[in-house]
Amino acid sequence: MRVTHNVVDPPVVLVFAGHDPTGGAGVQADIEALLSQGCHAVTVITALTVQDTRGVYRFQEVDPRMVEKQSEAVLADMPVAAIKIGMVGTVKMARSIGGLLERHPAIPVVLDPVLRGGEGGALSEADVSNSLRDLLLPLTTLATPNTPEARRLVPGGATLEACADGILRTGCRAVLITGTHEEGDDVTHTLYQQEGAIRRYRCARLPGRYHGSGCTLSAAIAGRIARGEPLPAAIDKAQRYTWNALRHARRLGRGQQLPDRLFWRRGEEESRG
Numbered sequence: 001m002r003v004t005h006n007v008v009d010p011p012v013v014l015v016f017a018g019h020d021p022t023g024g025a026g027v028q029a030d031i032e033a034l035l036s037q038g039c040h041a042v043t044v045i046t047a048l049t050v051q052d053t054r055g056v057y058r059f060q061e062v063d064p065r066m067v068e069k070q071s072e073a074v075l076a077d078m079p080v081a082a083i084k085i086g087m088v089g090t091v092k093m094a095r096s097i098g099g100l101l102e103r104h105p106a107i108p109v110v111l112d113p114v115l116r117g118g119e120g121g122a123l124s125e126a127d128v129s130n131s132l133r134d135l136l137l138p139l140t141t142l143a144t145p146n147t148p149e150a151r152r153l154v155p156g157g158a159t160l161e162a163c164a165d166g167i168l169r170t171g172c173r174a175v176l177i178t179g180t181h182e183e184g185d186d187v188t189h190t191l192y193q194q195e196g197a198i199r200r201y202r203c204a205r206l207p208g209r210y211h212g213s214g215c216t217l218s219a220a221i222a223g224r225i226a227r228g229e230p231l232p233a234a235i236d237k238a239q240r241y242t243w244n245a246l247r248h249a250r251r252l253g254r255g256q257q258l259p260d261r262l263f264w265r266r267g268e269e270e271s272r273g
């Protein structure tokens, strides 16, 4: 496991993410989740999207040269303790981000391999899953695919264990396959690592449909890693945080509910009067 050398207070986390105008997913989810872990998010937008709480309709990538220049400027200036990658979108963007990770090998990387919106709609070109697998997974500390994404990353993987094995074989240090899309009263996320036993993280399934739950979980894990926490504890705390953000979610549009990632402020506001 890569170690964190760059811990300052607050730890700085570099985020590559798409912009979701609803504020439910993408860069806004990452900023709020990182803030809630006591981290400072520095953000590089990879794509703009057209979407609402009912689906994704369109996306447009940012020029990868801008993404590279923005991130190199920040990395040269600030002590980045962890990198979180969300929406990559295109093969060209995967190449740019891959080059950047190669130039900064000491920083732990959490990759959420975003391919489609939860309510449908592409958030990537057709062949991006190959690029994520070949260019980014080998440089990743923890990947956090949901079960459909794990199957897309390892086509022909007969079971989720086989998919996890295929992901680890790229050189990726650990993979957390999230179980929200599977059936059952509970949701189980499963951690597979190069070194160390398989671990399962279980929580009660909440009844609603939520926008940005995957972004929230992976950003919270990145924040915990940036704080220097070991991976199993980081995942445990991030899962509890995400579950609480979903439990406090609000239906602000006509579709999915939006997590309240700042739920923890409610008590403080009440006591302040």
Ligand code: PLP
Pocket: 017, 018, 019, 020, 025, 026, 027, 049, 056, 086, 087, 114, 116, 117, 118, 119, 123, 210, 211, 212, 213, 214, 215
């Ligand atoms: N928009 C962006 C920019 C995202 O990164 C994601 C997911 O990672 C989504 C939309 C979809 O979020 P969800 O699948 O929770 O609806």
